[in-house]
Amino acid sequence: MTSAPSSARSRRPLVIAVAVVGVLALLLVALLWNRGGSEAVPAASVAPSSSAPVAVASPSPTVSAASPSPSPTPSPTPSEPVSPELADCTAVAEGFVPTRFAIPAVGADERVVSLNLDDEGNIAAPPKDEPRTASWWNGGPRPGAEEGQALLSIHTYRNGGALGNELYSDGGPALEAGDVIKLYGDDGQVQCYEFTEALKVWVEDYDPQSDVMIDFDGDPRLAIIICWDFNRSTENWDSRVFFYGTPITPGA
Template identity: 30%
Template sequence: MAAPDRPAGGGRMLTGVTWAVLLLGLWLWGRDITDGSGGPAPTTGDVAAVGRPIGVRLPPAHAPLRAAVPERVEIPSVGISAPVVPRGLDRGGGIEPPSFDTPQTVGWYDGGTKPGAAGAALLVGHVDTETRPAVFYPLSAAHPGEQVRVVRSDGSVAEFTIDDVQVFTREHFDAQKAYGPRKDGRAELRLITCGGTYDRATREYTANVVVSAYLTGGSGAAA
């Protein structure tokens, strides 16, 4: 996958305005729960679809699994395999990002849904640091029909199928469209990083990549 078009040693992806937009969306999403309610991807308009091939057959949804904490996420098609750590909300009401000391780690918002249970679970990760690619650098190369596996604390593996890849620009961000469940009662997953183009002046990315997937299988203790 082509490297982002930016100067050598580019900026950290989840900083400044782009990270603030992501946090705002997660904060709004988190309030709804509490209240009971690669390279830069192409962007056209406010929301752009990425790699949505015609004729891809998607499998039927699997019934939600018993809730269990995620420990590892794997997307074999793009070479992602990484540990997952829980992340809560910071004092400003946004989800705490994964530490730049561990850029190959994925953060799971533990105030929301556990992957495999009914609802939309959120996994976030950096695309790069100041010096090198990070865990979700290849994420924008994922395509519908490809598999995401989440290894869970009870020994089970929740198997998801990607059904949508979108880029949301920061100017017109829609938290519900990005993070909300697509179908009631279904177990879903959102994998989130930055995309769009890299702004050399502000040293920020212009959008967020959101990969959506839904549960299509499971193995192990809770399957």
């Protein structure tokens, strides 16, 4: 039997050693690869597990200068009850012819007659035998008109007994500021006025160009005229007293 050459026997252990070293090298490379791969993935690219809760921050409130927070709406204030004296006052859209008047402060509730001028060219007074009737000067503004002074005339008797005697005494008016005067129309209009002042004018001092008695263009107002200061020596009245009232707006 022929034996193998000595050179072949001497190379066999070397081949085995090289193979073993190669296997170990591959194992080491694989180990290093696995470790390096897990460190190379950026943390930001790892999607969270679907089972883990995700906290979402609430957005901060945005304050806009152009859209301020609405102020709370105030509760409506209950309207004050209407005074019984003003309960029948109405909103008057245009002037009307008065047929009745009332002055609760002196207990007057009387009729109104529509007159213009008397035979002497003066603003006509009521019939002489009607001590509490008022005449409305129908040549002037109407009550309820947008401008001008409505004018009523009421009698004063030299010996007393007329409504005019009740309206002025002891040098002053019987009415107080705020007292109500009402004018009624046939169609349900009730123009109410608030008494403001009384003015006594001596006949000799009266200026026909003034607006004391006649005023077509001023603010709406009521004037009631009575005679005063009877002069027995001349049988004339030496002064006139004007009672003025401003319109009351219902519900104001």
